[in-house]
Amino acid sequence: MSRLLVTGFGPFPTVPDNPSARLARRLAGSPHLRRVLGQAPDCLVLDTRYAALDAQLAPALAEGPSAVLMIGVAARRSRVCVETRAVNRVSRLFPDAGGAVGRTLAFEPESPAQRRSRAAAQVLVALRRAGLAAVASRDAGRYLCNASYFQALAADRPVVFLHVPMPPRTRRPTAGGGRRRPTLDRWAAAFVEAARVLALRSRAQR
Numbered sequence: 309m310s311r312l313l314v315t316g317f318g319p320f321p322t323v324p325d326n327p328s329a330r331l332a333r334r335l336a337g338s339p340h341l342r343r344v345l346g347q348a349p350d351c352l353v354l355d356t357r358y359a360a361l362d363a364q365l366a367p368a369l370a371e372g373p374s375a376v377l378m379i380g381v382a383a384r385r386s387r388v389c390v391e392t393r394a395v396n397r398v399s400r401l402f403p404d405a406g407g408a409v410g411r412t413l414a415f416e417p418e419s420p421a422q423r424r425s426r427a428a429a430q431v432l433v434a435l436r437r438a439g440l441a442a443v444a445s446r447d448a449g450r451y452l453c454n455a456s457y458f459q460a461l462a463a464d465r466p467v468v469f470l471h472v473p474m475p476p477r478t479r480r481p482t483a484g485g486g487r488r489r490p491t492l493d494r495w496a497a498a499f500v501e502a503a504r505v506l507a508l509r510s511r512a513q514r
């Protein structure tokens with residue numbers, strides 16, 4: 309059966325505890341999302357290694373998910389970013405979790421210079437409507453997030469990549485003295501709406 313695939317990433321040298329893995333698992337286990345989709349999505353937490361693209365992502369994509377919602381952390385950003393494209397470029401500077409760096413500058417030498425997400429604009433609207441001050445980004449970096457997005461965008465199905473900032477470590481008291489809803493909970497709730505958009509688009513494509 310064709311379904312939504314949700315992906316996150318494990319730790320890497322500058323981010324020992326990657327919130328994207330927790331978010332992906334939370335979404336995949338969300339009863340609300342299960343109701344929205346009519347079934348639970350598949351969840352894949354990728355090792356932050358170049359080797360994981362072939363070893364983990366490729367087989368999951370080969371199973372033919374109807375849509376893919378990808379999540380990664382961008383520690384220096386302050387807002388959730390909807391990535392509008394992935395480029396065919398790899399950093400040779402930043403080692404992955406296994407110490408390997410990209411070997412060639414082009415990720416796939418025979419492939420186009422970039423691939424765009426046709427679902428990104430609609431996902432951005434959905435996230436904002438869900439109360440998240442998300443922004444569009446045309447720069448998914450030159451590391452594993454960009455590379456995985458480039459790979460997932462190769463097939464004709466709705467795919468979007470969401471970069472999240474590092475969530476604050478402590479819960480901040482609100483002006484009224486109460487506690488704000490934890491950041492990860494707010495993101496996960498809004499990401500259900502992103503998943504809804506992807507699912508509707510995939511149904512329309514069939």
Ligand code: PCA
Pocket residue numbers: 317320326328356379380381382448449450451452453454
């Ligand atoms: N962020 C990195 C890789 C894994 C992750 O969560 C990136 O932005 O490429």
